Amino acid sequence: MASLVPRLLRRRTLQPAQVLRSLRDSWMRLPDASSPRPAPLLHCSPGDAGCVLAARSWWFYSPVRYGSTAVTLNTDGGFARFSVGDSGTRQNGGQKQPPANKKKMSRKSKVNQLKWFRLKAKKKMKSPNPEVRIRYKLEKAKRKEEWLIEKLRKYEVPRVPEPVHDPEILTEEEKFYLKRTGEKKKNYVPVGRRGVFGGVVLNMHLHWKKHETMKVVCKPCRPGQVYEYAEELARLSKGTVIDIKPNNTIIFYRGKNYVQPKVMSPPDTLSKQKALEKYRYEQSLEHTSQFIEQLEKELEDYQKHVILFKNRDRAIPEKISNKDAIVDDLTTSSDTE
Template sequence: MEPGALCLSSPLNTPSIQRSLMIGHHNNLAKWLHPRYMSNASIELNTNRDVVRFSMGKQLGKNEPPTKGKKAFKRVKMSKRAKLNELRFYRLKAKKKMNSPNPEVRIRYKLEKAKRKEAWLIEKLRKFEVPKAPAETHDPEILTEEERFYLKRTGEKKKNYVPVGRRGVFGGVVLNMHLHWKKHETVKVVCRPCKPGQVHEYAEELARLSKGIVIDIKPDNIIIFYRGKNYVQPKVMSPPDTLSKAKALEKYRYEQSLEHTSQFIEKLEKELEEYHEHLDRYRKSKEKLCASSG
């Protein structure tokens, strides 16, 4: 203390009383604070050597577990050479199976590969499944036998037709039907190429999409449609629940590949079965020879 300085002593100047006042003030302040301003951080109060110090700890989330003792898994990135070596290993493994002297190993390898391809194609075809729109209230018109005969003869004589090719039924086919119905009552739908029995599926699908009436189905895969007496051309002539031209072609290619793969699997299974039968016959003949010689 400097000489001549005035020293005032008060009971409030003692360290213990000051510390109690500060803590009491902090408690009163906490009562008035809104919960949004409160946090779950840890606060530590140190009063060493009559000095008040606050230290804030790390804030932890309510559902956040402590991260002590856990190590983050770091994925090792493969180099280009390692990837090439891995691919080379798989190629050599496949080549070894293909050139195996055992026919069963070769057949089983081809069969596994074909089944993997079949599963992949089925997964691809699922992407082309379009959910059908809810059926609208449609009152089908009742035609007499005379009207049907007249419309059938009219449709046969007229040259206007709509082709259904390898893409099958898609939005463009229905659009063409409505464009033909703008000037003609009937329209022919020519399905080529067409599998046996597939023409009836096409007729049912086109009748649902175009709201037309099937008059006749010819043996040469020709369907005659009638637009109806109270036909009104819709605003959207291509239904939304159909595929586009490009998507329909892509779907057709996947279907063709799936068909050929399924046939190849059947062929391999038959070959494997024949090979097992051959082995059984060979063993039986060998046993007979051993029995006769013995």
């Protein structure tokens, strides 16, 4: 161990000036004459400290490119370290800086922006021009209509591919008998404002557990909507429609070989809460569309009114000029006589 100490002491670190000279000589000895050769970088003497500092700063801040590769020399601590690649990424630990995020709005700026929008809307609502007021209401109603349509798209349930259902063929006598028995019985399933959802089909199967026939009472129901309900319930419950009454009552028959399914509520139906939300959006959309039609009619009437008054204002000076011409003719005729 003692013999290794003198050898270790004899080892000296390379001076930066010597490193630069060796690098310059190696570049000058390149065999390819057509390749771009850099000019001599620095001429330093062995004891020139200022030249060493200049070399350090130049090599650290200015990477040398040969071809398409950037070579950076770092001489901190008296040792020469080369790095190949992008100098910016090497200095940051090999990681690129993420892009700067957009400046978020403060709460106060958001409140001020909302106040500005409200003030702008208030000015339009209190405008002396009726056309400005009507157009503002119309734009607002159309925006609401688009928003409601987007909301209703979320409640569209895709239909699940079902096995082919072969409905039973009933004779006229069987239909008449089932119709009379269904009218006499008091068991029924209500279909309200939520429409057809999973709970309605579940109640139908529970009724069919003890009764062959059952009634479905639709209330409230628009004209013709009862037929849509009958078709949808027949598809979901695999029952047979016996009769549709004028008071929006449907009589269903479960079938001769009825077997209660394990899952009585079909998966491609809405829940009770979502069905109510869908109904509310549909009602709002219906009223909004009616309001839009009303506003469009008002705007059209107002434009007709404006055109009518413009024509009337143009006609009044023409009448006055005609009267003046008649008076002038009368005066000239009296003078000639």
